[in-house]
Amino acid sequence: MNVAVQAVPRTSSAAAPPARLALLGTGNVGGEVLARLEQLGRVPGGGWSLVHVRNSRACISDRAGLRPTDAGERVRGQAIAAGALPEVPEALGHDGLRIIIDATASDAIAARHAEWLAAGIHVVTACKLGQGTSLERWRSIRAAADRGGAVYGDAATVGAGLPLIRSIRELVAGGDRILGIAGVLSGSLAWLFNHYDGLRPFSGFVRQARHAGYTEPDPREDLSGEDVRRKILILARSAGHELEEHDVRVESLVPQALARLAQGEVDASLAMLDGDMRARFADARKSGCSLRFVARLDQSCARVGLEALAADDPLAAGAGTDNRLAIEADRYRGQPLVIQGPGAGAAVTAAALVDDMLRIIRGPASHH
Numbered sequence: 001m002n003v004a005v006q007a008v009p010r011t012s013s014a015a016a017p018p019a020r021l022a023l024l025g026t027g028n029v030g031g032e033v034l035a036r037l038e039q040l041g042r043v044p045g046g047g048w049s050l051v052h053v054r055n056s057r058a059c060i061s062d063r064a065g066l067r068p069t070d071a072g073e074r075v076r077g078q079a080i081a082a083g084a085l086p087e088v089p090e091a092l093g094h095d096g097l098r099i100i101i102d103a104t105a106s107d108a109i110a111a112r113h114a115e116w117l118a119a120g121i122h123v124v125t126a127c128k129l130g131q132g133t134s135l136e137r138w139r140s141i142r143a144a145a146d147r148g149g150a151v152y153g154d155a156a157t158v159g160a161g162l163p164l165i166r167s168i169r170e171l172v173a174g175g176d177r178i179l180g181i182a183g184v185l186s187g188s189l190a191w192l193f194n195h196y197d198g199l200r201p202f203s204g205f206v207r208q209a210r211h212a213g214y215t216e217p218d219p220r221e222d223l224s225g226e227d228v229r230r231k232i233l234i235l236a237r238s239a240g241h242e243l244e245e246h247d248v249r250v251e252s253l254v255p256q257a258l259a260r261l262a263q264g265e266v267d268a269s270l271a272m273l274d275g276d277m278r279a280r281f282a283d284a285r286k287s288g289c290s291l292r293f294v295a296r297l298d299q300s301c302a303r304v305g306l307e308a309l310a311a312d313d314p315l316a317a318g319a320g321t322d323n324r325l326a327i328e329a330d331r332y333r334g335q336p337l338v339i340q341g342p343g344a345g346a347a348v349t350a351a352a353l354v355d356d357m358l359r360i361i362r363g364p365a366s367h368h
């Protein structure tokens with residue numbers, strides 16, 4: 001399975017050997033990571049070398065360095081591996097600066113994050129299943145990062161790289177309590193409710209959002225509110241509120257009959273969403289309101305669901321995939337800090353992953 005591909009030529013000015021990178025996932029986001037690495041690779045002295053690329057079916061490795069887009073094409077083109085794929089740490093080697101970039105939506109991969117950190121391997125992730133699911137997993141990731149000195153780069157997990165988690169952490173580190181958080185945290189649902197007109201079927205817009213790469217691989221993860229549950233959990237925990245998953249009350253937009261289907265049957269049945277969404281849109285319109293999928297955290301109670309907001313509500317603003325987060329803290333009482341910007345899409349997400357990776361390579365002074 002180890003296939004050597006032409007190494008990326010690099011002339012590192014630093015004496016230290018380059019950081020070795022492994023990329024997991026070659027889909028929407030992983031594909032963009034490879035494109036961005038390819039672009040960066042033309043700049044001499046970048047201080048990294050891509051040595052392993054894999055998806056769920058195959059992998060490619062070369063300790064001498066892989067050419068990013070070429071490696072991606074070759075992995076995507078490989079037949080399904082006959083046996084088990086090699087362990088990622090084996091492919092990275094046992095010493096030096098090692099970074100795993102997780103661009104999968106795989107729970108099995110997220111379950112390994114803490115173990116890799118404990119082994120001194122830095123992890124950069126777009127997948128929310130690490131910090132946004134059970135409190136136990138979140139605690140083991142934080143403990144492993146603290147103990148092993150490895151960095152957990154998570155900027156892409158909420159707001160696709162917008163400075164949301166970072167702002168909350170900095171407020172807390174500066175002595176503030178986070179008194180409340182309210183926000184639009186789903187880029188795909190923001191896009192849907194910015195475009196849905198109550199006339200054309202909602203299901204058609206869902207298909208467009210999926211084709212644009214804004215939804216999760218299974219769009220029910222977005223429509224059920226589960227993706228936003230994970231994001232508000234990550235923000236709440238970063239703010240010092242150690243919530244369990246069941247502490248977040250979630251209103252799902254997915255009817256039971258759609259929730260029960262196998263993933264492959266979902267597309268053909270998306271029209272099950274249409275009647276209810278048409279009625280909710282019409283109700284909101286009657287009172288001059290807009291629909292927004294909102295997450296709220298007040299002290300230690302969180303809820304997620306569809307709200308009809310007045311036109312002048314701060315969370316009703318924004319366009320496209322915009323996320324918008326209002327943070328109330330000791331220093332921002334009554335007049336919250338508001339952060340807004342694109343919150344989904346492969347390009348912004350991949351850029352956030354690569355930024356986190358570069359911060360690790362540049363060292364602690366750049367972890368801000």
Ligand SMILES: NC(=O)C1=CN([C@@H]2O[C@H](COP(=O)(O)OP(=O)(O)OC[C@H]3O[C@@H](n4cnc5c(N)ncnc54)[C@H](OP(=O)(O)O)[C@@H]3O)[C@@H](O)[C@H]2O)C=CC1
Binds near residue numbers: 025030104106128
């Ligand atoms: N799209 C967006 O706007 C954003 C996405 N994210 C997150 O980014 C992640 C990726 O999303 P996206 O690129 O859209 O998803 P895709 O479905 O397009 O890609 C997922 C990739 O992960 C691979 N994969 C699955 N399981 C494994 C495994 N066990 N080992 C190695 N690779 C595996 C898949 O392999 P295969 O090709 O074989 O199926 C595929 O290449 C998700 O966690 C998502 O939540 C975060 C922020 C924004």
Ligand SMILES: N[C@@H](CC=O)C(=O)O
Binds near residue numbers: 157215343
């Ligand atoms: N599916 C997610 C992608 C980013 O996290 C969303 O819609 O926000």
